Amino acid sequence: MSQTIEVRLRLPVRSQIKSAAFPYGVGDIRFSKKTEVETLPKVGETFPMSAGSLTFPCKVVQRNWDEHSSMFIVACEYGGTARISHEDYLTILEAPDWTPRALL
16 A cells, blocks of 8 residues: 655755756755655665656655654655766756755
8 A cells, every 4th residue: 555755855965066946056955755655665775766757766864754744754865875967966956846945
């Protein structure tokens, strides 16, 4: 049985990449997206996510139940590594299905 979760993605900071939407970078930005999963991923596990036509790995760093929204909030890092290609980075930054949220 599938369930809806909210994924909150942290991208690696890359100062050399600029986007019109994020001219100062994404160090203090998390990208969120609601998605359906068959099995709730555990901390340390990696699972696939998408942004447009791009599929990329997300590594779970934390998961919590949110009473207000009645769903799990899963905090993730991009692939669990700091390496991301220029093209993949811009695809995620500009994807309409991911919502940017400032931490401040």
